[in-house]
Amino acid sequence: MPKLLLTFLRRVGTSLIVLFGVSILIFGIARIMPGDPARIALGPNATQQQVEALREARHLNDPIHEQYFYFVRELLHGDLGVSLYTKRPVTTDVAQFLPSSLELVFASGLLMVVLGIPLGLLTARYQGRWPDHAGRLMSVIAVCTPAFVWGVILQLLFAYFVPIFPIEGQLSSAMKPPPTVTGFLTVDSILAGNMPTLANALYHLVLPALALALAAIGQTARLTRSSMIEIYRKPYVEMSRAYGFSERKIATRYAFRPALIPTLTVLGLDFAALLANAFLVERVFGWPGLSRYGVEVILRKDLDAIVGTVLIIAALFLICNLIVDLLVSIINPRIRLAEKRAGS
Amino acid sequence: MAEESVLTISDLSLTFGKGRAASQVLNSISLHVKRGEKVALVGESGSGKSVTARLAMGLLQSNKTTISGHIDVAGLDATQGGAAIAAARGRRVTMIFQDPTSALNPVFRVGRIFREVQRTGDESLTPAEMDRRSAEALKAVSIPDPARCLQSYPFQLSGGMNQRVLIAMALINDPSLLIADEPGTALDVTVQAQTLALMHDLTQRKGTAVLFISHNLGVVREFADRVYVIYRGRIVEHATTAQLFSDPRHPYTRALLQAVPKIVKTGLPELPETSPSFLDPLIVHPGCGEPGTVPA
Ligand SMILES: Nc1ncnc2c1ncn2[C@@H]1O[C@H](COP(=O)(O)OP(=O)(O)OP(=O)(O)O)[C@@H](O)[C@H]1O
Numbered sequence: 001m002p003k004l005l006l007t008f009l010r011r012v013g014t015s016l017i018v019l020f021g022v023s024i025l026i027f028g029i030a031r032i033m034p035g036d037p038a039r040i041a042l043g044p045n046a047t048q049q050q051v052e053a054l055r056e057a058r059h060l061n062d063p064i065h066e067q068y069f070y071f072v073r074e075l076l077h078g079d080l081g082v083s084l085y086t087k088r089p090v091t092t093d094v095a096q097f098l099p100s101s102l103e104l105v106f107a108s109g110l111l112m113v114v115l116g117i118p119l120g121l122l123t124a125r126y127q128g129r130w131p132d133h134a135g136r137l138m139s140v141i142a143v144c145t146p147a148f149v150w151g152v153i154l155q156l157l158f159a160y161f162v163p164i165f166p167i168e169g170q171l172s173s174a175m176k177p178p179p180t181v182t183g184f185l186t187v188d189s190i191l192a193g194n195m196p197t198l199a200n201a202l203y204h205l206v207l208p209a210l211a212l213a214l215a216a217i218g219q220t221a222r223l224t225r226s227s228m229i230e231i232y233r234k235p236y237v238e239m240s241r242a243y244g245f246s247e248r249k250i251a252t253r254y255a256f257r258p259a260l261i262p263t264l265t266v267l268g269l270d271f272a273a274l275l276a277n278a279f280l281v282e283r284v285f286g287w288p289g290l291s292r293y294g295v296e297v298i299l300r301k302d303l304d305a306i307v308g309t310v311l312i313i314a315a316l317f318l319i320c321n322l323i324v325d326l327l328v329s330i331i332n333p334r335i336r337l338a339e340k341r342a343g344s
Numbered sequence: 345m346a347e348e349s350v351l352t353i354s355d356l357s358l359t360f361g362k363g364r365a366a367s368q369v370l371n372s373i374s375l376h377v378k379r380g381e382k383v384a385l386v387g388e389s390g391s392g393k394s395v396t397a398r399l400a401m402g403l404l405q406s407n408k409t410t411i412s413g414h415i416d417v418a419g420l421d422a423t424q425g426g427a428a429i430a431a432a433r434g435r436r437v438t439m440i441f442q443d444p445t446s447a448l449n450p451v452f453r454v455g456r457i458f459r460e461v462q463r464t465g466d467e468s469l470t471p472a473e474m475d476r477r478s479a480e481a482l483k484a485v486s487i488p489d490p491a492r493c494l495q496s497y498p499f500q501l502s503g504g505m506n507q508r509v510l511i512a513m514a515l516i517n518d519p520s521l522l523i524a525d526e527p528g529t530a531l532d533v534t535v536q537a538q539t540l541a542l543m544h545d546l547t548q549r550k551g552t553a554v555l556f557i558s559h560n561l562g563v564v565r566e567f568a569d570r571v572y573v574i575y576r577g578r579i580v581e582h583a584t585t586a587q588l589f590s591d592p593r594h595p596y597t598r599a600l601l602q603a604v605p606k607i608v609k610t611g612l613p614e615l616p617e618t619s620p621s622f623l624d625p626l627i628v629h630p631g632c633g634e635p636g637t638v639p640a
Pocket residue numbers: 360369387388389390391392393394395396559
């Protein structure tokens with residue numbers, strides 16, 4: 001088994017190299033963008049001396065490779081620098097805004113799996129019949145419409161014309177947020193034992209999570225369907241029918257498990273893509289997540305904040321992929337055993 | 345004597361597609377297998393052997409097929425497929441496939457598939473009982489280390505081992521009919537011969553009736569009591585094995601027999617050249633009529 005661990009560590013190593021590349025790229029791009037961050041931060045009324053002083057203090061006059069060296073040195077101490085916009089450490093800012101975004105993304109990811117996969121199984125099982133046609137049509141519509149458009153549509157339908165859900169925000173203003181432990185409103189409500197807050201938070205989560213998830217649900221359904229149809233043609237499925245396995249058992253287990261192997265890889269990418277799509281959905285629903293911060297800092301050319309935010313998102317992306325790789329090797333015995341054999 | 349037969353097919357015709365795209369692949373075929381009997385269905389590639397087998401299992405019936413005639417499996421009407429025959433699959437009737445390696449699900453352990461197969465037979469068995477029965481069944485097909493085999497994934501076993509596993513699975517619920525569709529043709533000739541001998545012995549001991557599908561007359565000679573020869577969706581000759589080999593009457597059967605030596609050498613059949621006489625009417629040898637019809 002230590003070989004499996006070693007393989008895992010090797011992938012972690014590769015991810016770190018990727019992260020290093022991303023950091024150089026975003027570090028360079030942030031500095032190539034036009035505009036003087038010090039001038040933007042201090043405003044039009046600041047004197048040239050003040051601007052110069054700030055530039056000097058933030059090493060902005062040094063050659064770019066030296067700047068990068070300072071950046072890496074701070075990074076190794078767990079420090080992403082200070083935002084010129086909020087005047088706070090970037091890590092503090094990210095720690096404040098990221099949990100709300102992640103809460104939204106996790107909720108969408110959950111919807112993607114619990115709605116997308118069953119829809120895929122259903123359409124595959126009734127291939128060529130009406131549930132298939134209906135399911136595929138819905139999937140295509142879901143995939144073709146951008147998430148922020150879904151946001152607006154859902155707001156209009158379920159918050160405006162038929163006001164079932166709140167139109168925006170994360171919690172009703174009358175509600176007192178629970179003490180911050182994890183930063184996840186739902187989790188903190190549970191930890192505080194505050195069920196009304198939890199209900200209210202979930203109620204606010206429904207529309208943005210659905211808006212963000214719809215395209216991914218459609219994508220997952222389509223992927224699951226095509227993967228299942230391919231597996232349904234395999235001799236071992238006919239064998240399982242010939243040996244009396246029920247259609248239900250075939251759909252949910254015997255054909256599903258092998259069909260999941262190719263699906264899971266793409267699912268992981270789709271899940272990671274939710275992070276990026278969340279930016280626009282957060283805008284539409286006034287969700288206090290990382291998007292608001294991200295857009296502000298980009299417009300203000302807030303160098304440390306831009307680089308920090310991008311690096312955190314890239315790291316989350318890579319972690320996602322690592323988890324998916326691990327899951328795939330768990331459900332695919334060929335991979336698992338190949339790695340074991342290589343180790344023994 | 346209908347209850348004597350575990351499989352009775354009468355006047356069965358099958359057409360794929362509708363209207364102009366329709367293609368008829370079975371043309372009013374009749375055959376039967378009596379309890380404990382070994383019957384072979386022999387013909388060249390594309391003659392309709394597999395579709396017959398899959399119809400009998402109720403696996404081919406769909407909105408793309410038009411079926412007329414009648415199929416009776418172990419007393420059940422399987423003509424239009426449906427729930428009755430589906431419930432009998434895995435218990436009263438099972439099937440062995442051509443390629444054992446692709447017939448086993450690669451992401452489940454052999455032991456797990458074995459359990460699933462037994463569950464369709466008897467819901468009340470505990471996992472431990474099922475594993476014990478699986479191990480016994482594997483021993484009966486000469487698998488040296490059953491416990492280890494049950495722990496393995498199909499791709500960790502050889503083709504011959506997989507074939508034995510499938511034979512053991514097919515027989516573990518004591519079906520009254522086993523349909524073997526060119527079993528092991530994908531395997532090496534000697535391995536194929538070994539596993540066929542195993543299957544033959546085991547079904548003989550258990551008294552399982554077998555519909556044995558093959559294009560290899562040499563193999564049929566060793567294992568079958570009776571033979572149906574099929575050509576382009578029609579049964580052309582029906583005889584006991586002894587009658588067929590000593591006195592082949594239909595031109596197509598003769599052509600097939602002439603191809604036998606080549607089959608033994610390469611494992612692949614040399615197609616007999618076509619001739620209009622291959623479409624001559626059915627020849628039934630004395631004593632071989634279908635049940636309920638007047639012997640020819
Ligand atoms: N799903 C299908 N749709 C249309 N035609 C089919 C279908 N399945 C089989 N056929 C046709 O039916 C005919 C008989 O096929 P079948 O598979 O029974 O042949 P076979 O005798 O088993 O041949 P082989 O020895 O190659 O396995 C073939 O002409 C084939 O093209």
